[in-house]
Amino acid sequence: MKPIFVYCLLIAALMASLSFSLGLGAMDIPVKDVLLILFHKTGLFKHHMVPEQYETVIRIVRLPRVLLGVLVGAGLGISGAAVQGIFRNPLAEPGLIGISAGASLIAVAIIALEIGVLSGLGNLLGYYLLAFGAFAGAGIAAMLVYQISRTDGRPNVATMLLAGIAINALAGALTGLITYLANEQQLRNITFWMLGSLAGATWETVLALLPFIVIPVVLLPFMGKALNAFALGEAQADHLGLKVNLVKRRVVILATMAVGAAVAVSGVIGFVGLLVPHTIRLFIGVDNKYVLPASALLGALILTLADMIARTVVSPVELPIGVITALLGTPLFLYILIKDKKKLLQ
Template structure:
């Protein structure tokens, strides 16, 4: 018989996420190192592309934007950097950060290092709503398009993410509390249904619609602009800033729901906050960039291998490493086949799957 303390995919006792790892002071060193690395990666990647911009020129252009004229810059380089690459890099940092920290929080919620935000239907709900909009072109979508213009697909995807997660959360409630094991099972069922519905829509789609679905489903930051960034930033920043405040109750929750309750943790509130913040962040991320896999699964797992499972370190470090990984993946996606561009989901999948397999094999070897 399954209980809250032993969800169906719960890790073995030697694998279960427990609040151990780096002391807080050393955890700050890890986060500081990742922050410096992120800044270096951003400055380096923003200068690479069809129009090459050296690091000194990048710094000169950025300083020029805030009123410091330290060197002459070419107008073409300035336009490429400020109009095209900079919003794309910043959006990639926010999307990667929210995918990483949401994955870490969901793994903490399920007390399983193999969980990711897709388990509660966020990505599948966003994907199926976007596909429905592309293929069926129902009146409600046409009305939405007249109101929101270019943001129609993003709004539909976000609505799908919120709707499926709300359904999973509602069905998982029993006697006034949310049962984690039931949430997991309901999420799996909803994911299967969404994938079936998505497959049906793809069967009905014409060639142009299939191309649009394929491009969106594999993820891309090609639609980044200052307007998109302005709309998405508050919703992407909110989970990144608020989730680390849940680290202390999540450390207690890792010991089990009963133990966390005895330590004074409001378990129901914690579950609700994690689900709401993860849905908000991942839903908006999928809406503006499409479906990007493996960031929310591999990044937190890698951080736990480095630092242990103390959420005071894991949550912010996962956000920083997620931003780094997605920024580098986007760099590869937009330069490896120039002047064309690969979907970023292909890059994250090709990097993430072997990395995850390596971590699993290494972990199995250590336990042997």
């Protein structure tokens, strides 16, 4: 398919899913009223009356949550595509270089170790302590992996991959140890956070996350041409005049920024960064100039739909969104693998 057609299709699907997501919940709101409320904010259709409780629910509860899902999904989707491009590996994702594991370790420590300096910081920063800690953990893990992978001043992709596996194993072991030592209440909080949720969405959360997602989403597509050169191999990209080390550094920093911030506010949401780029390449090919922005759109769409399912399928109970993304993603990912395998055998 032509990229412009895919973009238009994704945007239309995203707009439709946003409208339905804003209307569904404990209080069902007709899509017509949802659109009227949104248009009221632009000064249109002011003469149409909408129940005040509808406007309150959408403005205070649902709109921040939906926008948070769009931001988190876009960040995870485009980061997954960029990391796969830099590693030249379709099975790579941001979690592979320790970003998610580092964020999870610090967040779990903050939840469980409510003593000493953490208790004092918690009283001072409140909810933002968890967000800041998760973001810092992601940055530290990415920095460690990057430094370990440096050989003669140049980061090596294969070594970076192995270092990421090691950091993931270490962070996973420490997270498991902290979880084992946690009490029952802390264990419930840790489990729910590790499975991912957008339940804590507020306008403050959305505004805090906005720059950390917008910057990677805007800048990474400009690196599409460089990532296409990476597909030929680092040596060939270097011969083409590409500043290989600079590209790797920028991709890792931008991916860490997006994924670290997303994990900080929503917990661990798997499969989006891995599955989204695969799906996009089935429709528009492997040109990263088109794959990167399309991955941001599809990531936003998938997370919006997953969150809508998570909070409505067994209402009033809310399912962890990470469970939904795994249940939706696994069959489709297996289908993609089987389809690719058949192509290879032909």
